[in-house]
Amino acid sequence: MAGFRAANRYAKGLMQYALDANQTDLVYAEMNEVINVIKKSDDLRIFLNSPILDVKTKETTLAQIFASFSPTSQKFISLVVKQGRENILSKIAEQFITIYDIMNNIVTAEITSAVELDQSTIDKIVAKAKEGLDANAQVKVVNKIDASLIGGFVLKVGNTQVDSSIKTQLATLKKEFLNNDYIPKY
The missing domain is CATH 1.10.520.20 (N-terminal domain of the delta subunit of the F1F0-ATP synthase)
Structure with a gap:
């Protein structure tokens, strides 16, 4: 950099x-x-x-x-x-x-979703994210849109990332299918 x-x-x-x-x-x-x-x-x-x-x-x-x-x-x-x-x-x-x-104990929570999220959904995600943080920490939300996620969201707080996007779930499913060595017994 x-x-x-x-x-x-x-x-x-x-x-x-x-x-x-x-x-x-x-x-x-x-x-x-x-x-x-x-x-x-x-x-x-x-x-x-x-x-x-x-x-x-x-x-x-x-x-x-x-x-x-x-x-x-x-x-x-x-x-x-x-x-x-x-x-x-x-x-x-x-x-x-x-x-x-x-200095002010502010943590940035970056929420990336396929569509614009309403405020109540953002509040629920932030409330869950706060559970793992210091009680006095303030959370600053950065909301990004990435249509390639198809659905769901990706949450980044500090060095932690929670990926509950459809894109990742489909990729995981595809990987499991490709690694499955099914041998028919007939």
Whole structure:
């Protein structure tokens, strides 16, 4: 993973800076916004990775894009650009969110299903997932759609994965049929 170590170092620095400014919750929300904006815009990703554009252009453009951000986040983004690390800005934001989640005992439950799940179903799945977690842990749900699952869902919490999808059940059944050495007795 290119840039992971650098992103982690910058994220730790941002966390310390946010703690000193007593703005961790605000910076957390802003880093989520950074991820969303970069993820949605192909042009912005190309812009951030361009070696042709100078630092001043990138700094000015990012200042305009994130003009509504707190001074803490704006100064940090400016620093990242001046250091020539704007190409890993999204990774830095992701690492910051990971650090924030660990500090606040927030666990991410990723639910992948074939169709959009209603809130009551999500709540039931999360309640089951919470049984194996610390009593004080908060669960942040990320719901993804993957039509190839056919039905059911896949739940990932930390390093644990529960796969109750039809796709996996069919694959298991197919494997059992292929491994069954049935010899007729006639």
